Amino acid sequence: MRRMLVPALARLGARRGRTLIAAAGVIAAGVMAGTAMTIAYGLATGFDRASEGADAPDLIASFSPEERTDIAQRIARLPNVESVSYRREVEDFSFFSNGESTGRTEVQIVGSGRRGYEIVDGEDVSGEAGEVVVEQGVATEWGLEVGDDFGIENIGRLRVVGISVSPDNVAFPLNSRARAYLSQRWVRPFEPNPTEVDSVLIWANDPSNLDELLVQARTVSFGLQNLRFSTREGVQALVDRAAGIVVALLIAFSIVAVGAAGVMLGATARADVQRRLQSIGVMRAVGVSRGAVVSRYAVDAALLAVPASVLGLAVGALVAAGPSASLLEILNEKPPGAALLGPLALALGLLVALVVAVTLWPAWGAAGRRPAEILRGVEVPGTVRKSKVSGGPFGLGLRLAAGRRARTITTAAVVGAATSVILLMLAMATFLEDLEKDPGVLGKSYELIAQAGPDDLSSVAALPGVEAAGVRYETEVTSPFSPGEPFEAVAFEGDHTRFEAPALAEGRRISGQGEAEVGAGLVDALGLELGSTLVMQVPSGGEARYEVVGIVRAISNEGRLAYVGEDRLIAADPEIDGDVAVDVAPDATTGDVAREIEGIGFDADGASGSAGTNDQAFLGVLAGVLRVVALVNVLICLYALVQALAVTAAERRPTIAVLRASGAGRGTITLVMLGAAAAVVALAAPAGVAIQRGVLGPIVADLAAGYATVPLGAGLGQILATFAALALIAASAASLAAKRAERDPIAVSLREEG
Amino acid sequence: MRMPLVRVRDVKKTFGSGRAARTVLDGAKIEIEAGEMVAILGRSGSGKSTLIHLIGGIDRPDSGSIEVAGLELSTLDERALTEFRRDRVGFIFQLFHLIPELTGVENVMLPARVAGASQGAPARGRELLDRLGLNGTADQLPHTLSGGEQQRIAIARALVNDATLILADEPSGSLDPVAGAQVLDILRSIAGGNRSVVLVTHDVEAAARADRVLELVDGRLRPR
Numbered sequence: 001m002r003r004m005l006v007p008a009l010a011r012l013g014a015r016r017g018r019t020l021i022a023a024a025g026v027i028a029a030g031v032m033a034g035t036a037m038t039i040a041y042g043l044a045t046g047f048d049r050a051s052e053g054a055d056a057p058d059l060i061a062s063f064s065p066e067e068r069t070d071i072a073q074r075i076a077r078l079p080n081v082e083s084v085s086y087r088r089e090v091e092d093f094s095f096f097s098n099g100e101s102t103g104r105t106e107v108q109i110v111g112s113g114r115r116g117y118e119i120v121d122g123e124d125v126s127g128e129a130g131e132v133v134v135e136q137g138v139a140t141e142w143g144l145e146v147g148d149d150f151g152i153e154n155i156g157r158l159r160v161v162g163i164s165v166s167p168d169n170v171a172f173p174l175n176s177r178a179r180a181y182l183s184q185r186w187v188r189p190f191e192p193n194p195t196e197v198d199s200v201l202i203w204a205n206d207p208s209n210l211d212e213l214l215v216q217a218r219t220v221s222f223g224l225q226n227l228r229f230s231t232r233e234g235v236q237a238l239v240d241r242a243a244g245i246v247v248a249l250l251i252a253f254s255i256v257a258v259g260a261a262g263v264m265l266g267a268t269a270r271a272d273v274q275r276r277l278q279s280i281g282v283m284r285a286v287g288v289s290r291g292a293v294v295s296r297y298a299v300d301a302a303l304l305a306v307p308a309s310v311l312g313l314a315v316g317a318l319v320a321a322g323p324s325a326s327l328l329e330i331l332n333e334k335p336p337g338a339a340l341l342g343p344l345a346l347a348l349g350l351l352v353a354l355v356v357a358v359t360l361w362p363a364w365g366a367a368g369r370r371p372a373e374i375l376r377g378v379e380v381p382g383t384v385r386k387s388k389v390s391g392g393p394f395g396l397g398l399r400l401a402a403g404r405r406a407r408t409i410t411t412a413a414v415v416g417a418a419t420s421v422i423l424l425m426l427a428m429a430t431f432l433e434d435l436e437k438d439p440g441v442l443g444k445s446y447e448l449i450a451q452a453g454p455d456d457l458s459s460v461a462a463l464p465g466v467e468a469a470g471v472r473y474e475t476e477v478t479s480p481f482s483p484g485e486p487f488e489a490v491a492f493e494g495d496h497t498r499f500e501a502p503a504l505a506e507g508r509r510i511s512g513q514g515e516a517e518v519g520a521g522l523v524d525a526l527g528l529e530l531g532s533t534l535v536m537q538v539p540s541g542g543e544a545r546y547e548v549v550g551i552v553r554a555i556s557n558e559g560r561l562a563y564v565g566e567d568r569l570i571a572a573d574p575e576i577d578g579d580v581a582v583d584v585a586p587d588a589t590t591g592d593v594a595r596e597i598e599g600i601g602f603d604a605d606g607a608s609g610s611a612g613t614n615d616q617a618f619l620g621v622l623a624g625v626l627r628v629v630a631l632v633n634v635l636i637c638l639y640a641l642v643q644a645l646a647v648t649a650a651e652r653r654p655t656i657a658v659l660r661a662s663g664a665g666r667g668t669i670t671l672v673m674l675g676a677a678a679a680v681v682a683l684a685a686p687a688g689v690a691i692q693r694g695v696l697g698p699i700v701a702d703l704a705a706g707y708a709t710v711p712l713g714a715g716l717g718q719i720l721a722t723f724a725a726l727a728l729i730a731a732s733a734a735s736l737a738a739k740r741a742e743r744d745p746i747a748v749s750l751r752e753e754g
Numbered sequence: 755m756r757m758p759l760v761r762v763r764d765v766k767k768t769f770g771s772g773r774a775a776r777t778v779l780d781g782a783k784i785e786i787e788a789g790e791m792v793a794i795l796g797r798s799g800s801g802k803s804t805l806i807h808l809i810g811g812i813d814r815p816d817s818g819s820i821e822v823a824g825l826e827l828s829t830l831d832e833r834a835l836t837e838f839r840r841d842r843v844g845f846i847f848q849l850f851h852l853i854p855e856l857t858g859v860e861n862v863m864l865p866a867r868v869a870g871a872s873q874g875a876p877a878r879g880r881e882l883l884d885r886l887g888l889n890g891t892a893d894q895l896p897h898t899l900s901g902g903e904q905q906r907i908a909i910a911r912a913l914v915n916d917a918t919l920i921l922a923d924e925p926s927g928s929l930d931p932v933a934g935a936q937v938l939d940i941l942r943s944i945a946g947g948n949r950s951v952v953l954v955t956h957d958v959e960a961a962a963r964a965d966r967v968l969e970l971v972d973g974r975l976r977p978r
Contacts, residue, residue: 391860392867399855658851661812662865663840663915665833742832746812747804750847 030312046333137171397675419688465588521559780973844912902933
């Protein structure tokens with residue numbers, strides 16, 4: 001082993017510059033792979049870890065407060081129940097601590113039995129007076145620690161005894177309600193109805209048979225108001241769907257990065273083999289086997305790849321660990337810890353294998369030829385053809401690239417793939433921002449929702465700046481056949497398409513009170529089709545039935561919604577409140593109209609996609625992250641071009657030396673390199689646009705929201721900006737390559753065969 | 755008194771270091787007048803090529819002084835050396851070093867397209883192609899041309915910027931005797947006026963065409 005390693009180290013040391021560049025490429029690919037692996041693995045497995053840690057229930061049923069004894073009797077009739085815990089939930093008692101406060105809160109009053117949350121710091125409430133457990137999101141956001149004071153309106157000042165994580169919902173502030181847990185034993189005196197509960201946590205004996213339990217639960221729940229079920233699988237499906245997009249993107253992103261490094265290392269190895277063709281030919285001529293010739297390349301490559309990959313993966317994992325943990329914390333999930341080492345080791349193996357393979361391949365090919373043929377083929381330029389391109393320095397660069405067609409195409413493929421990812425990230429960032437600000441993205445043609453009733457429609461419609469106003473009803477409903485799949489029912493007085501008209505995928509718009517247009521997400525969830533009967537149960541327990549006449553591609557609520565005739569909805573739920581949707585006139589501003597609405601005594605909210613400011617902030621952060629990823633891809637393009645030009649410059653040292661001997665300065669050499677880079681960019685730029693618009697955009701749009709039409713095609717401005725960035729990258733890479741080429745002594749370069 | 759075009763004084767150049775060090779020039783001296791053709795003879799590895807690399811400003815000596823057309827090369831930075839090569843020097847190499855992707859005429863014109871090249875270079879290039887009998891082959895790629903034709907293109911390339919000093923390194927070394935003789939005749943014909951030619955060769959017959967023949971032995975030049 002030592003006999004192989006010592007000369008290999010000497011060889012790597014002798015060509016230190018090239019070794020460092022190759023190592024930089026492997027490190028960069030390792031950083032990308034490490035980052036992607038850390039975030040993807042964390043997201044893919046975070047829910048399971050959190051559920052296990054929290055001992056999450058298989059089913060949570062929530063309802064309007066009922067006597068615990070009544071609920072217990074109903075539960076006793078259910079099959080497959082292993083254990084049950086009861087809770088009482090109180091909303092909107094203000095929390096205040098550490099100079100922070102919020103009125104949107106949720107106090108969970110827990111009794112005995114299993115909890116369904118994990119204490120990650122401190123301990124659980126014991127029943128002693130003044131104890132409170134706060135969720136991790138609140139603790140992080142407000143900087144709380146165990147032992148701190150924590151105030152709850154109507155209850156008083158308490159002491160934080162523990163910090164909890166529960167994966168049944170995302171964390172505060174992404175979830176706009178802050179959550180805290182109090183012991184039922186202690187809080188009983190404060191409760192007006194201490195024997196009532198409003199949610200039940202159920203653990204099944206056999207979680208795989210949960211459907212049967214759900215159907216039975218629905219049956220025994222008859223008469224309960226505002227009943228809602230959420231299953232552990234349902235929550236996981238929601239989280240996985242969101243995480244799946246991120247995971248898919250990260251994997252695609254790291255494949256591009258590793259591919260870029262692989263192609264560039266392969267090109268470097270090919271140039272290296274070309275330089276050493278003479279010695280390979282001589283070795284083969286004196287009887288050294290093909291395997292023996294190639295083995296030294298394998299040892300060199302492995303010696304370079306192992307430490308560089310370890311370093312890259314470690315840096316990537318460390319860099320991503322913080323943001324990944326924060327992201328998981330926002331989702332109320334847990335980072336993988338040491339479990340990440342397995343996937344990282346796998347990535348290490350794959351990366352090293354890739355580097356060794358792409359390095360070996362040219363040597364294997366060269367050593368396989370007859371020795372005489374190898375010796376004859378020393379330092380041959382690529383394919384040389386007459387060209388109509390100008391014979392000046394820029395044209396020469398173009399011709400150098402054309403002569404190495406395979407390298408130019410593979411580099412263009414890498415730059416094109418990276419370009420398509422850049423465009424995709426920019427398009428996604430723009431889409432997220434539009435989702436944040438532009439109701440039109442959701443198929444809505446109104447900008448404001450006035451918290452006014454149907455009787456106030458005419459006074460809102462008469463306000464200055466209001467183009468049109470309509471009464472809108474919205475309520476969360478369930479199907480009696482799939483109680484774990486809640487969805488939104490939306491109705492307008494009159495034609496809903498005046499205000500909300502997501503693209504119609506199949507069928508037609510509703511024209512009668514007994515008809516429904518359903519979102520594609522709901523079609524998938526409930527197995528609906530045109531002509532099906534949509535049965536929905538409203539929170540008060542009433543039922544309404546509709547015939548499905550149309551399927552729409554709606555983004556809102558992940559396509560789990562139905563536009564229905566308002567009469568039947570109101571008949572099923574007489575308590576339903578209507579709001580007024582307000583379309584702002586083109587010559588008025590949303591802010592002005594909102595002030596007008598407030599002027600007559602009603603609140604006015606934006607009608608954009610995300611409901612609250614917390615969601616908007618989250619979307620803003622996501623858009624920022626996507627733009628950072630785009631920037632990293634710009635660096636990949638730069639790396640690919642720099643490497644390709646470095647290989648060209650190394651391969652054509654005599655040509656560059658002749659130019660320099662003829663009086664060409666750095667400017668002229670830069671022009672030559674710019675020509676070579678331009679050949680790559682000219683192929684890559686349109687290819688990148690085509691890949692983004694034709695392949696990546698549609699795939700990601702489908703992954704992100706198969707139930708809706710998501711516009712993820714890059715816009716003209718984004719395309720032009722990306723092209724400008726590519727031109728700048730090409731100029732930078734050319735300048736860098738020329739600067740490096742200038743360091744080679746002309747006399748030495750001329751001694752190499754031309 | 756007329757200044758020599760090239761003045762080399764006490765130039766030393768060593769390659770390698772320690773026990774591997776090899777001194778190829780050890781106090782070399784030479785003066786070359788404008789219009790003169792000088793041949794430098796020597797065995798392989800004697801330092802002939804190194805000497806013309808130093809005179810042409812593509813390498814630097816360890817010590818000593820090299821002055822060309824009144825410019826002391828050791829005082830020039832890289833940018834000034836580049837301009838010096840562009841304006842004053844033309845190189846001709848044994849292996850021609852034509853750029854395979856460019857046609858004959860494009861190879862000839864390439865120095866004329868370098869930033870800062872003289873305005874008259876393109877016209878001069880066309881005239882050179884005519885004068886050297888290359889009009890019929892100028893549009894072909896180098897690999898389709900004979901060795902003699904390639905070397906004539908290289909000569910035209912060396913002259914296109916109206917260099918006053920032509921440095922030819924074994925220009926007939928890769929050619930058959932007839933083509934080699936033609937190339938040497940051309941070199942002889944271009945020397946004169948303000949233009950000097952330094953011919954490096956190991957071929958005594960080739961050297962005989964020069965006005966003056968020097969021999970490089972043990973790192974020093976001596977008349978032959």
